[in-house]
Structures are given as C-alpha cells and as structure tokens.
Amino acid sequence: MAMEAEAKGVAPEGVAHELLSKQSALIGWQIASERAGFALKVLTGAAGLTAAGLLASMAWQASRADGLVVAPFSTPPSLAARGMTGEAVAAQLIDQLALIEPFTRGASEDSRQVSSDWKPAFSVQIPQTGISLDQLQAWLRTQLGHEHRIAGEVALLDDGRLRLTARSEATPLPPVVGRADELSAMVQAVAEAIYERDQPNAYGVFLDSKGRHDDLARFARGRSQSRDVRTRAYGYTGLGVSLFAKDTLGAREAFQRSLDVFPTRMARQNLASIEEQLGRTDAAMRLDRDDLHALKERLYDNLSERRRREQVKIVGGFVAEDVGDYAGALALFRGGFATPRAGFRENIAATQLAALHEITGARRELNRFEPLSAADILRRRGPAARVAEAAGDSSMALAEWDAYVAARTQNAPGFVNHRATARRAEALTRLGRTGEAAALVAATPLDCEPCVQARGAVAAALGRRAEADHWYGEAVRMAPLSPFAAEAWGRARLARGDPDGAADAFRVAVGRGPRWADPVEGEGEALLAKGDARGAAAKFAAAAKLAPRWGRLHLKWGEALAKLGKADEARAKRRAAAAMDLTPAERAELAALSRERTI
Template structure:
C-alpha cells in the first residue's frame, strides 16, 4: 500500500485531498510519533541507569564508610527500674560513662603519635541509641559494627541483695569488670568502670593519665603489663614509660637501653636517654645520643605527635650547638623552640631560651624575651619554681654573663638550700649537681677555696661539668698538679667537646702560664669554632705574652661571635690601646660602656672614656 501511494505521489497522480495523499500524511505523523516515543524511552533508560549507578555508589560509600569506622561506641546501659524512675536510664548512665572517658582522654597529654597505637580511639567516642524499624541510620550502624574496627562498650547497673549497687563494664566480648558500692557512690563506681575500660583499651594512655593523677605505682603496674605482653610496639612504649618514671640514672639507662636493643631506631627512648645522661652531666654521651636522634629524624616524626616531633628535633639541635659553644645558633634555635613548644611547656621553653642567650653573654636580650612574655617579674618566676623546682631561675645566669661572681654565689647558695627542701616528684632526678658546679666556681673565683671544695665534693666523677669545676677550683687554690689531673680527666671523658680545653686554658692563665693557655685555647677553638670564650682566652694569653696586636685579632674574632659581651669589648679596647690603636680603643670602650658590665668593669671603663 505504501509503495503504491509513493509511486502515485512520484508521478503527481495524487490530488491534495486524495486518499493516497491522506494516507501518506498519516504515515508521516505515525513515524514522528514513534520517533518521539523512542527519544523519551532513551531518556528514561538513561535516568534509570543513572539512578542505579548513584544507588550503587551510595551503597559502596556506605560500605566504605563502615569499613573505616573506628573509635569507641558506648551502648546504653541496663539499669534497674528505680534508677530509671529517677532519670538515670540506660542512655543517661551510658552518657555519664562517655563523659568520664572523654574527660580522661582530654587529660592525657602524651607525646606519642596517635598512629602508633594498634587500637587508637582518636576523638571518636560516641553513644549509640538503637532505633526501631529499618532505616538508613540503622543500616549504617549495623554495617559499621560488622565491617568497622570500633571498640564497643556496654554495661549494667543493678541492685545487689544487700541494697548496694554494682556496675559492670565490658569491652566487646571480653569478660566484664565489676565495682560495688553504696548508691551514693554511683559516680565513683562509674569512674572505676571508665578507668577499667581505659586500662583495657588504651593502656599506655592510661599510664600517662595515672601519672598526671600522681598515681605513680599504678602507672608502673600498667607499664609492666605492657612490657610483659606480646605486642612488640607496646613493649617499646612500656619500657619508655618505665624509663620516664625511673628514679635513678641507672634505672633510666636500663629501661631505655632495653627499648633500644629491641629497636635501635625507637626515637622516643633515644631522645630521653640523651636528656637523662645529659642531665646528669654526661655531656659526651648526651652529645652523641642527640646526634643519633637527629640522624634518624624520620623515626622521630613517625613516633611522636607532629608538634612534639618538631619541638624535640629543634631542642636536640639546640643542645648540640650549645655543647660545642655555638651559642648564637643555640639561641636562635631556642627562640624557635618557644614557638614550637606546647602550651604547658611554653614557660619552660622561654626560660631555656633566656638562659642560652645569657650564656652567650647577651643578658639584655634574655631579659627582653622574658619581659615580652610576662616572665620578668619575681612573682612569675616564683610560679615556675613552684611547678618545676627552685633551680628554674635566671638571675645567676645573668650575673655569670657579666662576671659578677658574688651575685652568682649569693643566688645559687639560696637555690642549693631551697633545692634540698624542695619535694621532688618520685621520678625526678636530683638537680643539685649542676648547681654545685657553678656555685663551686663562684666560691673559687672569690677566693673561698674551702667552701668551693666542700660544694663540689658530693658530685659524681662522670659528671663532666663537675669534673671541670674540680679542676678550676684547684687552679684558683694554687694546686696546679690537682688542676691538671681533673682537667685532663675532663678532656678524656669529653673527647669531642671544647669545654674541657677552654677551662684548662683558664687554669693555665690563673697560674700565669701563657703558653699552656694558648695550647688549650687553640684546641678549644678547633672543637668549638663558633664559641667566643676560648678566643677571648686566646687573646688574654697573648696579652700575657705582651703581644697586643695579635690579641686584637683574637678579640675581634670573639666579638663577631658574642657582640654583646661587655667585658670582651673592654679587653679589646685595652689591647687596641696597647697596640697604639687609640681611636679604635676609644670606640671599643664606648661600646663596652653601653653594654652590661659588673661593678669592677664599670669602674674600670669610666676613666678610659675621659
């Protein structure tokens, strides 16, 4: 039929209103309708396909989210009817338990990186209230429980036959722990339950929390269980924690040493071992351990929380710089450490930075940084001493920076007396050795030899600054043989460091031996090229040899390293004057007068400016 109609249309035989023409028009409209229907069908298929893909993607996302689920989920507790009637329903009791867990978590300020825990909670601690019926929320909850790695907590509160209450808590399918007490002790029972949960699921963090609560013996017991366990990583942290709580250096060395034998790259034990031996005056060993710590910075960043890792790496670098006399670099790093320190250690970092600046003979800068941060008043320092002990002070360092040894003596005599009366924590080392070192030196320089010897006598013979102090005490006492004995011993126990040579140079100058002083000053400069002290002693020895022009060169080199050292500018001016450099000498005297000087130097410089 279509063929006939088309043939007629082709030869012009079909009139406009003929049946043939009407047939073709109808067929054309039919084709248009079918084409439109096919287009709509394609769009419907596309939309349905898209919806299907979205549904599959949503389901996949839901499954992926469930597989990543972690943290802690507290299920509603079972509760007796009489407590429910008083508003202490299962969800309310679970919420109270949740609050206690969150509180303990917030109070646990640990340096340990969250990623190093096999079962890390993070900040995900929530209560779960099951709903009735089927919903997306319920499906998500079931998937998270099935596919995720959540720690699920549950418990019951029930009445005992004698009228008291019992609170049981359990972690997953492990056996429950139970506490019993009077009804008015319900809050304490919930706290015990929270501690039991924390101890089981986060034992290392629990030990840190116990230390914060001053429950040292309980903390040790938790850490001992860690080292006796089978998790090798937790063993390392257990030994680390026990080392932190150890009361003697020998104990600290043992625990940190075990951790390092198990894993030589365990940065926390390496850093704390370096701090421990350094704190007891074993400078060479501390220097070497800090070097190993810095050489494996990646391990530090992996084991410590990011902020702590940056702070500790910076502190290690600053400490090593100070040990070789690079006090300019150490001061810069200490200032950086103030910004890196966590809030609770900010004040201690500020004091450390100020002490480093004072050691570099810039007490004015040290005072400025304290003043800018509200630590320049006696009241502020008293608060720090109440927290950290009486050895946290800066006045003796300021006095030492300008050679005011009477002020050093007066301040440190008080500190030593107060230290004996101060109640230290059970895991804090005795801090008196380093105080005795400087105090003995002050007595010796003031000619009070008997008191100097008595002060330094109780110190250990592996404490490098203590041994150096023994040598200088004997030098000022006039016993050259004893001085050489102690200072040669100091060189032996600190072969990489310049301080022993520097102090030996001073001892030679005390006895008037310029050649001996020059030899030791050169060795000190070789080991500590950025330290101003031995360069000044080098210049002093040249003055003793009546070589002022050569002394000027050494003093100039020292000034580049310690530009704010008033006594150094005074010595430079005197050498310049002796070398016939009158104008340069006058400029050096003016510079000295603008800087901090002790009373004797201030009196000496005044007439030189007239």
C-alpha cells in the same frame, strides 16, 4: 502559503496568518522545553557529582576515624527513673575520658577523640532512602574506620549497691562496684581501665602527669614482664619514669634495660637526661645524637609526623646546646616548643640567652611565665641559677642551686644530680669559699666530668697549678665531644698569666664547638695578653658574629682597637659595651677606662 507570504515580505492574513502564529508559538515552546530538559540534565548530573563527592569525602573521613565511641549504657528502669539513664552514664564516661586525654598527648600513640553513639536531636535525611547522613556516616565509620566502641550496663545488686561494667570491642573490663553516690568515682575507674588496656602508653603518661608514681610503677612492672618486646620495653620505660624523681640510679638502670630490649624515644631521652645529671657528658651527648638520628630517619614507631617534626627541632636544640651553639639551639627550641608548656619554653630560652650573655633578655624570658606550683618553681631553679652565673652574681647562683638540691632530695634520698653539685662547688669557689667547695666536690665520683672540672677550678683558686692542669686535662679527655672543659681550662690558664697555654686550650674548645663564642673570644684575650692586638681584634670580630650582644666582648674589642691606634672605633666599642649587659667587675673596668679617656 503563509510562509511564502512571509518570505516575500507580505503580511499574511486570515487563516494563513493564524496558522503561522500558532506554529511559531509551538516551536518556541519546543525550544524552551529542550533547553529546560538540557538544564535539568546538567543539574541532575551536577547533583550526582556532588553526591558522589560528598560520599567520597565521608568515606575518606570514615577511613581515618580512630577514636573512642561511647554507646548509651543499659540501666534498670528504677535507676533511669531517678535520672541515671544510659545516656547520662555514657555522658559521664565521655567527660572522664576527655579529662584524661590532654595528659596523653606526649605518649607514643596519637591521642584519640571521644564521641557519643546516640542519635542527635536533628538529622538530615537522604531523599527516597529513609537514611540520615549521620546514620550513613556511622555505618561508614564502622565499615572503614578503626574506632573503639564502648558499651556497658549498670546493674542494681541485692544489697543496694551498683555494679558498673563496660565493654570495649565486646570484651568486658573488670566490673566496678560501689554505692550510688560513688558513681562518679566508679565511672572514673572505668575510664582509666579503658586507657590502661587500649592505650597503655598514654595511660602511663597520664599516671606520671598526675604524680601517681606508685600506680605507674605497678602498671609498668606488669608490662615489663610481657613476651612482646615493644610492650616490655615500654614497661621498663614506665618503670624508669616512676623512679626518676626519687631513685636516679634505679631509673637509669630501667631506661638502659628498655633500650637493650627495644629502642624507644622516651627511654633514650630520659636516659640522656639522667646521664647529664650524673655528669656523664660524653654518654649524654651520644644519646642526644642517636635520638636525633632516629627521629630524622623515622625509626621510632607510633609517632605522628607532626610530633616527629616537633621532636626533631627540640632534640636538635639539645645537640646544638651540647657544643655551645646557643643561637642555633634557641631558634630550634622556639620552633619545637611552639605551644607553651608550663614554662618549658621560657626556661629553655632563658638558659640559651644567658649562655649568649644576654642577661636582660634571659630575665625577661623567666618573667614571661609565673610559676604557680612547687613543680613550676623547681623547674625554674636551674635556669635562674644559670642566669645569675652569667650575670656574675655567684651568691644568687649558689642560692638557686642550693634550693634546687634541697627540694629535689627532700623525701627522695635516692635522687642524685652531680652536675648541680659541681656548679654549687664552682659558685663557692668564685665566692672564695674554697674549703667548702673542695669538701663538696671531693664526695663526687670521678666519672662525673663537670665534677672533675670543678676539682680543677678549686685547685686553680688555691694556686695549685699542676693539680689544676691534671684535673682540667682529665675532664677534657673524659668528654672528647664537649668544648666546655677545654674552655674552662683556657680561662684558668689566662687568669694565672699563661696566654700561650690558654690559647692552646681555647683552640681545642673551638675545634669541638665552632659556633660557641666564648672560646673564640677567649683566644682573642690570650692574643691581646701576648701583645697581638691585630690578631685579637680579628678574634673578637669573629666572636661577635656568634654572640652579638656580649658586653665583655665589645669591651675587650675596644681595648684591642685602642692599642691599634683606632681611637674612634675603640670608643664606639666601649659605648656599645656600656649599653649591653656587664658583670659588676666588667662595669668597674669600663668605669676605669672612662676616667682615663672620654668614652
């Protein structure tokens, strides 16, 4: 009745009205209840999805866990009462492991994080389980991860000394015994023992970084006797590293044996460096190219993808540098050495800029890093010498090379760097001290390509053309991949008034190093000497694309344009040269031109 009255538009009254009101309220509550139930189901489902997502994320992270987890050590109550608790000993071990870890980042294994295994002060409980998220995460890491768990104990001996024993993966390490006041040193010994057994390559890098080469040699010799080919190869590599600074030929033999057993990145790169030192240019270049190929094809084991990409850039820079592509090398090095490493990036950048004839930029790079140790100063000697050579300061270049050789050979008579000897001889030759240069280079072996090239420079300075051509030609033959001997031969022929022979030599150099500006510019000078100003200007324009801030190039370009009757363009090139880096001789030449014409 009430509903009929409502439908007719008549207001219900009395009991009918009261019934309709109560029924309407009841229906409202029912609708609200259903909506709340639906919302609760949605929230419950969302919570379930969130929990499932969290669990999946925790499981994924746990599967990638590959660190060192240190549990509290067991200690006697008498020691714990004095503050030497199990957590305190474990904390010291974590600190020592953390001190070693930064030195190992260049090793073939990825470095591992170090963490504790005791319960934090606060934890989040999972409802209705009594289990915390930390406990669940630890259980997942144990089941799915690859962590190395370390535990141990400290025992008090009858004589009052302590015995510290650690176990890695339930296998005990050799115990360390000492006095209570020697506990820090004992913990350090345990930390090194852990790395020595669980991450041997990283441990070798650590010993080398700390300058403990005798310890490294002992450790590496043991590994070189292993029946496992990889372990044996890394052993020979470590032995080579231990000898690198004091016995060049011994280190070379060790690295070669490593490659003969199993090709490793460290052995190949170190052997390339030694071949470079010995002046075996062709062998060094081939090793660089093999190394780059192995990196690109992912042929090295235990190398992270991040580290591989970084190495592709760095080794690619060396390959580019080998053929005079200094602009390309600079870009690759800057990308590879993204993180500053004790001046490495600055030193390499300075060397490339010097080769591009940008002396001011090269000096700026050298000054970006202040050498703080004897090792830093020594690493800077070579780049500083290259900058001095490019600036035409042969006296400074000789001083830097002399200081480098003196520091390297001090207390290390087995250290050899024939390439540095050749550069010293070249500096002496430019200074007119040909007798000293001849004596210096005469003691170098004939399989050293830059040394043979230096013999040619000495002969050319003494006016012995046939002898100079013999030595330069031999150097070109010895290193068929390298453009440098051919370019030097071209300069020698140009200096003695043989532009045709110079042009031939420069073209050989361009064929081997098409992105090196110097032989392109050299051919331009040869054409200019032959009276072909138009051809010379074209060569100078091509060279400017490879070394845009080379002052001498613009100076000679202006000379060619002047001979073509293009006075305004010639003047612009001379002005450009005046704003760039020039050697003292080139600046004198520019000054002479300014007296003849208005720049």
